[in-house]
Amino acid sequence: MTNLPAARKRIDPLLLLENWFGSGVRLIGQTLILLVLTVKYILRGEIDWKEVWRQCYIIGVNSFVVVGLTAVFTGFAMSLQIARELVLFGADTAIGGVVSLALVREIGPITAGVMVAGRVGSAIAAELTTMMITEQIDALTVMRIDPVQFLVVPRYLAAMFMMPALSVYAMFIGLLAGIQIAHTAANLPPETFMDSVKQTILDRDFTVHFSKSWINATLVIMLSCAIGLHTRGGAEDVGIATTRSIVWTMTMIFVFNYIVTSLTYAPR
Amino acid sequence: MNRTKASDDAAPPGPMIEVIDLRKSFNGREVLRGVSFKVWPREMLGIIGPSGCGKSTILKHLCGLLTPDSGQIIKRSDEVGLVFQGSALLNSLTVRENLALPLRHRKLSRAEQDRIIREKLELVGLAEYIDAYPTQLSGGQQKRTGFARAIVNDPKIILYDEPTTGLDPVMSTIIEDYMIELEHKLGAASIVVTHQPSTWSRTADRVLLVFGGRVVWEGNPDEALKSDDPYMRQFAHATREGPMEAGKV
């Protein structure tokens, strides 16, 4: 293949677009197949629970601090804006309701999803890519152990447990931040804030909250595992796979977040 | 020869592995162009040839990591142990957990599983490292752990990909001795792929020289060193003059 370097130097925009588009379509296909295989193993009950708990611990430890920090500052900034506007209209008592709506429906799941994508998804993509390159996945296959059952199933189940926990936690921290801001900036007592929350939040908001967390868990684990299990090459490909997983999971989290929102809350 | 050795085994006579006209292309380039050979029980087959001629590709077909474009692979046992060139130990697991992987399919008690793992680790002199992680081992120790993992199930087929490349001469000899010992102890059919003349000449009962995607020479190691076949002579004496051009496979 002596003509390879010369071919690489020529930049053909159509070819670039085709490669870019083709690899995206391929990844979506690989992700869907991986999801089907994973669900099949889970339904068959072929689950290594010890490994599931270990992964829960890894996902939790990696994420609680960053999710908490992100949620508290998002909560501060958002509540400040909301409080400022509502005070102008004399609607101080509605601050709690508006802040909590935003937290339950949007900010909680998004914050947890994005942070888990950044910390856990990228780590999984890097780990699995390294395992591919160093033939650890081949070794599993030779030992007749399915990499999907061995590696993907425990990570997926762990994320399905931990993501809702992290979303609820983000919502809760954000709410505390909101109470604090409402109290200092708008002089609103916490009880008034909480009354407004209770009047505004419906069961449906929690259904949406949990649906979004489970969708986010699926996106993070399936995309990063699919990227990891289909990358070949050398050490530099670990970095490429990591970046690719972050870009894809974060983008897809925002896309699916909007899809769920538009399906449930669009004005009719 | 080995055929007579095989006949005193309880298993029915016949090859453990038979490869018939194996062909494989990668990205339109034909790497294997019709490779055929047999390996008998209690026989060690050496596969040698220039870098990139497809030796690892042959082994990967034998353990199911690759599927042939055409040709046939007949194995008399599904228990295949592959010693990877790079050890391929799972870094997130300890030595013990790595060795337990091939045992997962057998419903063994914990004690029984532990006994087998200890026995194999003792065979490669690593019993005290049972709870270490692969990154805490030296390269040679990792290679020996890879050995132990490949044989923990007493496979009837053992494949070695460059088991001694990059090791010091003493360690190479130790590994070669293990290989010979295992061949006799387990009654296995083995294939060793190697660039080290000392390894194939000491361990192999029969040697194949692969070039241009085909087997160009076959014989026992003594014949290999004395052969006046142009390919084998060039390879055995490491000369530049001959039918194999540098870099061409």
Ligand SMILES: Nc1ncnc2c1ncn2[C@@H]1O[C@H](COP(=O)(O)OP(=O)(O)OP(=O)(O)O)[C@@H](O)[C@H]1O
């Ligand atoms: N998965 C793959 N995709 C594309 N090409 C491959 C793949 N695996 C092997 N090849 C090509 O097949 C050829 C043979 O590779 P192989 O690894 O079998 O060589 P080898 O004889 O083991 O060499 P070495 O002695 O250097 O280990 C090489 O040219 C390699 O580029």
Ligand SMILES: [Mg+2]
């Ligand atoms: Mg090789």
